[in-house]
Amino acid sequence: MPASAPAPTTQVLIVGSGPTGLTLACELARRSIDVRIIDKSPDFPRSSRAKGPNPRSLEVLEDLGVVGRVLAAGSRPPLMRKYRNRLPIADADPFEASAPTPDAPYDRPWMIAQWRLEEILRDRLAGYGVRVELGAEVVGLTAGPESVTVALTDGRSIGARYVVGCDGAHSPVRKLLGVAFEGATAEEQSMVCGDVEVDGLDRGYWHQWFDEDGAVLLCPIPGTGTGWWFQAGPERDGTGACVPPSLESFQRLFAKHTGLPGTHLSRAALLSTYRVNERLADRYRVGRVLLAGDAAHVYSVAGGLGMNTGIQDAYNLGWKLARVVTGRADPGLLDTYEEERLPVASWTLGITSERLRVTLDAILRPGGGLDSAVTGETMGLSLGYRWSPLSPTGSTTRLRAGDRAPDAPCLDAGTGAPTRLFEAFTGPHFTLLGFGPGTAEALRATEAAYGDEVRAYAVGSGPTGADGDGPARLTDEAGHARTAYGIEPGADTLVLVRPDNHVGLIASATDHRAVGAYLDRLDHLDHVSATAFRRP
Structure with a gap:
């Protein structure tokens, strides 16, 4: 070189x-x-x-x-249309019972x-x-x-x-x-894949043909007029080896499993053989x-x-x-x-x-x-880091340190405009939520000490969640935020949310030094164990 x-x-x-x-x-x-x-x-x-x-x-x-x-x-994911013996037998929507919720906007x-x-x-x-x-x-x-x-x-x-x-x-x-x-790589569990153009198929469905000796799957690619994802069990040669993917092999597989003319498929690209x-x-x-x-x-x-x-x-x-x-x-x-x-x-x-x-x-x-x-x-919504050295002890009736921080619809207490906790979290900063009027002092002290590094919000049930000269105020009119975070009635609780929208710390409002102690330890880790990081 x-x-x-x-x-x-x-x-x-x-x-x-x-x-x-x-x-x-x-x-x-x-x-x-x-x-x-x-x-x-x-x-x-x-x-x-x-x-x-x-x-x-x-x-x-x-x-x-x-x-x-x-x-x-x-x-949205299309309905899955399943075929046996080349005939449609069922349509399935695995998300039929799913719907957005106040704490999870994407279902x-x-x-x-x-x-x-x-x-x-x-x-x-x-x-x-x-x-x-x-x-x-x-x-x-x-x-x-x-x-x-x-x-x-x-x-x-x-x-x-x-x-x-x-x-x-x-x-x-x-x-x-x-x-x-x-x-390990499972050579016996393989499929051929590619992007193809298809004529004559309803793009409202993810078509899935299954039979005893293979399968062909065709899913419409959004944003294309005739583009589809093609997946199939591979053809095998006389020795049992996979036949390399090609437009011609895709057409043969399509005709074999669907009973439709292979010429419905054209312009195969991005060909690959996938092995588990x-x-x-x-x-x-x-x-x-x-x-x-x-x-x-x-x-x-x-x-x-x-x-x-x-x-x-x-x-x-x-x-x-x-x-x-x-x-x-x-x-x-x-x-x-x-x-x-x-x-x-x-x-x-x-x-x-x-x-x-x-x-x-x-x-x-x-x-x-x-x-x-x-x-x-x-x-992916249930994954968290409860075991992490960045998750000191602390919990509510629903959350523990390390969990994903839920969303919730609120109102801007100053303007009355609708907003969400996710909007408060957006950006490269920590977010400190103060539930209850007893958190006002801790919120003000944190803002004064950390400025834009930590954005503080008082979350209250009415328009007076904090003093007028205090931190930003969110009205939890329907109680969705308190419910999502498991805050009991009358409790004054601080929740520090990390920049990656996981809960870093849950503490009582009386623990005024909790947030500062957390950030100081976070910034001075030196291969410490999780036990050493946890607050007594």
Whole structure:
């Protein structure tokens, strides 16, 4: 490799510009962190791959300010139409009983092609003055005491204080770190995939043909006139090996399982053979280099949790990395990224494996289909970090420190305009909610001590939730906020919400020093145990 010029410097270098890398880049850029994001591809991919964000990822995208565009560009999941012996036998809507609730505004995943989601996130990132640098393939990492130098195939190098590998299941960053990626690939559980053009099918349905020797699945891709996701059990040659995917093989599979002319399919692209692959990195951080998304974990497709887990990795890591880079927190805070997210990845591996088994069993029975892969657990709303060193003891009748912070409709006490707790949370800050008039002093003291770092809100049942010269006031007229947070009548309770919208602290209003003590310990972690972090 030719000698490289002096490496340019940046605070954070992100390798990989899929949804995980783009989410992390947006998280850092909106906090005014100097970030660069590179990708080895020469062009932006048009892959539709992942079918869209689940409800928890939609909450992340709302915080990033792009959920409106995502909803407009995508669609609700269509009805699943199931066929046996080439005839329709049942229509299923796994979300038929779902509806938004005051504490959870998104009740189902949203279908959108991955390339379109990436386009929306790139536009958001460009608004911060950051653009993806294409054609930059990583071949080397050299760690120093204060930075990491990344070598590229073209001889260039980039120096950064921190590097995050968001570069997929075959991650060069992970391999260069020597991080183990344990698991297995089930060669016998495979399917061929691609994007196709289809004539003559009703786009109001996700069509699923099943029979004893295979299946064909066709799901309409939102935002396209005739584009569909194609999945099928592969053709096998005389030796039992999978026949490579092609338009011709797709047409043969389509004709075989549907009884319709294979010529209904045309313009197959993004062809691939998918094999069930379940692997988990044994570490998420090696010094100044971290891993996120598929670089850290891969799952079966059941439940659609691969991309979603990556987006949520980035949401967890972004605020912590920004806090360390700016010198506000010690590097030990970055250890909590692995401590929180690796157990979630391990749980996700288990649930996707179990959902795959259930689904494979279901499709052998008439009426069974992909709806078997959908459960409340795949929505992402129940996941939290109760075990985390950032979750000191504290609870209400419904919540504990580490849980996802619920939404709730409220009124702005000053104007009477409708608002939501999620609107209060939006942005790169902690949010302190004070339930009850007894929290007013703690709210004022926190605002005075921390300014914009912590935004304080008095949540009351009427227009006088706090004194006129105090913090912002929210009227919980219908009691949805108190219900969601489990605040008992008459209780004066403080709830500190982290920048990633998880509960950091629950404390009595009489504990005036709780918030300051929490933030001080958060910023001075040094590989401490969870027990050492917890308040007595």
